[in-house]
Amino acid sequence: MEKRMTIQNLCAGYDGKQVLHNISLEIPSNKITAIIGPSGCGKSTLLHCLNGMLRQETGASVSGEILLDGQDTAAMQEDQLRRQVGLVSQTPSPFPFSILENMTYGPRYYGVRNKTQLQQIAEEKLRLAGLYDEVKEQLHKSALKLSGGQQQRLCIARALTAEPRVLLLDEPCSALDVQASAVIEEMLTRLKQTYTIVIVTHNIVQARRISDYVAFIKDGRLVEWGEAACLFASPQQEETRAFLDGIYG
Amino acid sequence: MKGKLTKLWAVCSMLIAASLILFLFGYVFVQGAGSISWEFLTQPPRGAVLGMEGGIFPAIVGSLWFTATALVLGGIPAVAVALYLEFYCRSKKMAAFVRLVMQCISGIPSIVLGLFAYSFLVKSLGWGRCVLSAGAALAIMILPFIEVRAEKAFQEVPPQMIQASYHLGCSRFYTIQKIVLPYCSGELVSALILGGCYAMGATAPLIFTGAVAYAASPTSLFAPAMALPLHLYLLVAQGSTSLKTAYGTAFVMMVLILVSNVLATLYARRRHKKWRNG
Ligand SMILES: Nc1ncnc2c1ncn2[C@@H]1O[C@H](COP(=O)(O)OP(=O)(O)OP(=O)(O)O)[C@@H](O)[C@H]1O
Ligand SMILES: [Mg+2]
Numbered sequence: 001m002e003k004r005m006t007i008q009n010l011c012a013g014y015d016g017k018q019v020l021h022n023i024s025l026e027i028p029s030n031k032i033t034a035i036i037g038p039s040g041c042g043k044s045t046l047l048h049c050l051n052g053m054l055r056q057e058t059g060a061s062v063s064g065e066i067l068l069d070g071q072d073t074a075a076m077q078e079d080q081l082r083r084q085v086g087l088v089s090q091t092p093s094p095f096p097f098s099i100l101e102n103m104t105y106g107p108r109y110y111g112v113r114n115k116t117q118l119q120q121i122a123e124e125k126l127r128l129a130g131l132y133d134e135v136k137e138q139l140h141k142s143a144l145k146l147s148g149g150q151q152q153r154l155c156i157a158r159a160l161t162a163e164p165r166v167l168l169l170d171e172p173c174s175a176l177d178v179q180a181s182a183v184i185e186e187m188l189t190r191l192k193q194t195y196t197i198v199i200v201t202h203n204i205v206q207a208r209r210i211s212d213y214v215a216f217i218k219d220g221r222l223v224e225w226g227e228a229a230c231l232f233a234s235p236q237q238e239e240t241r242a243f244l245d246g247i248y249g
Numbered sequence: 250m251k252g253k254l255t256k257l258w259a260v261c262s263m264l265i266a267a268s269l270i271l272f273l274f275g276y277v278f279v280q281g282a283g284s285i286s287w288e289f290l291t292q293p294p295r296g297a298v299l300g301m302e303g304g305i306f307p308a309i310v311g312s313l314w315f316t317a318t319a320l321v322l323g324g325i326p327a328v329a330v331a332l333y334l335e336f337y338c339r340s341k342k343m344a345a346f347v348r349l350v351m352q353c354i355s356g357i358p359s360i361v362l363g364l365f366a367y368s369f370l371v372k373s374l375g376w377g378r379c380v381l382s383a384g385a386a387l388a389i390m391i392l393p394f395i396e397v398r399a400e401k402a403f404q405e406v407p408p409q410m411i412q413a414s415y416h417l418g419c420s421r422f423y424t425i426q427k428i429v430l431p432y433c434s435g436e437l438v439s440a441l442i443l444g445g446c447y448a449m450g451a452t453a454p455l456i457f458t459g460a461v462a463y464a465a466s467p468t469s470l471f472a473p474a475m476a477l478p479l480h481l482y483l484l485v486a487q488g489s490t491s492l493k494t495a496y497g498t499a500f501v502m503m504v505l506i507l508v509s510n511v512l513a514t515l516y517a518r519r520r521h522k523k524w525r526n527g
Contacts, residue, residue, distance in 0.1 A: 051416065053412075053415065053416070056415075058339050058340075058341070079418045079419070079420055080418065081418075082415060082416060082417070082418040083417070083418030086416065086417070087416040088416070089409060089412060089413065089416065091409050093407070093409035093410050093412070093413040095410060095413070095414075095428065096410075096432075096523070096524045096525065105414070105417065105419075105427065106417040106418070106419065109417070109418075109419045109420075109423050110418075155413070158413075158417065159416070159417065161417070162417050162418050
């Protein structure tokens with residue numbers, strides 16, 4: 001197993017209140033790692049640690065070590081780190097521009113000026129996100145006019161324009177119906193050939209379907225993590241078993 | 250019963266307020282409209298008692314100069330302070346301190362600002378009575394006024410949108426330039442225009458610092474100039490002979506302020522359409 005990220009003794013909190021306790025975890029390359037756990041256990045906080053956003057927040061504290069391909073992320077430049085570790089947040093948030101402008105927002109900042117090149121990037125990433133065929137006729141339409149599922153896929157495609165090594169997804173399907181979720185799941189399975197994916201999800205069935213590795217977090221502590229097949233079939237910890245059973249009914 | 254009474258009370262207050270405003274505007278317009286003519290708008294004041302005859306052209310131009318100077322000197326720092334507080338300042342203490350300073354400035358009586366600008370800019374720095382000195386006094390006056398509104402506008406930008414930009418690895422500067430400023434440009438323009446109207450209507454900061462009873466239209470920041478509110482004050486002070494032109498002057502001021510407000514509202518609405526409803 002090749003490791004893309006290594007998290008060691010990570011602690012994090014807001015305004016003196018500790019949220020994450022001593023988390024050590026590895027994120028394997030080109031796999032989907034699912035993070036599951038009850039609401040408020042610190043899943044989003046963990047993602048914000050991984051892309052360095054939490055360090056920027058007023059009042060937040062982070063300690064411990066996070067390595068990206070062996071490099072200490074604390075020593076990396078913040079915007080470089082955020083580019084390497086893309087994050088798509090819980091609520092889809094397309095910019096109120098056209099679809100094309102959403103896709104070129106990042107590349108323009110990274111210094112791409114050439115129109116054809118911008119168009120190419122947009123097309124390639126939209127294809128990866130499985131959105132291109134649906135929107136190719138209307139790239140100049142406002143992104144706000146897309147459906148919820150399309151908006152979410154647009155945001156994922158937009159995150160890909162940064163050419164991240166790791167893609168963090170915070171409950172990408174929480175507001176979507178079964179069909180729209182299925183489209184995203186299928187896309188993620190395709191994307192893992194190129195990217196390393198970490199997905200936070202409330203949906204255990206979904207985690208089962210798409211993840212290769214699973215981490216279960218409860219009250220800010222990592223209870224258990226490992227290969228998805230093993231963990232779902234025979235959880236080692238009582239708490240994990242209870243959580244999985246609870247969800248199954 | 251109680252609910253009905255409250256509603257009645259609310260409706261009555263609204264009616265009273267609305268009719269007062271309408272009456273005020275109507276009164277000024279009716280009284281002032283008579284003296285409005287091409288000559289009034291384009292000629293300098295004349296007459297045995299100055300301003301009894303002729304026009305107010307230099308006062309209109311002067312007021313525009315004062316206002317523009319105040320907007321440049323006050324508006325830019327106001328927006329910068331608001332940006333700093335919203336996007337750069339990490340320390341809550343520092344933010345609280347800056348807000349306190351803003352509050353204190355907005356509490357300074359405008360005549361004191363005038364006095365300060367007179368003794369410091371006009372006398373100590375030797376700028377003399379000119380558009381720049383008076384514009385600086387006005388700028389201090391409208392700085393907190395614009396800052397508060399700009400900050401409120403920035404707070405309305407959906408945080409997810411700003412976060413999304415950061416998540417793409419974009420800098421704060423790029424985010425502000427591409428997302429924040431376009432998103433609230435409508436509110437910002439309204440804030441600036443309201444601030445400009447506030448400056449245009451103020452007399453006290455101008456009296457000792459740059460506005461004079463008579464001058465030609467200014468051609469540089471270092472020349473004194475006439476101003477509409479001061480001209481109005483002098484006309485009224487001269488007594489009933491120039492009352493007619495005083496109303497004319499008030500009319501012009503009200504029209505300028507109304508028109509700029511309407512333009513600001515229209516602009517803000519157009520921006521909203523583009524940026525908030527897709
Ligand atoms: N910006 C913040 N300031 C202060 N406390 C916060 C902040 N964000 C989150 N918290 C706290 O941190 C804890 C973990 O929050 P987090 O958002 O990471 O949970 P989560 O596992 O993502 O929950 P959910 O599944 O509901 O999204 C919560 O108790 C929350 O109250
Ligand atoms: Mg969350």
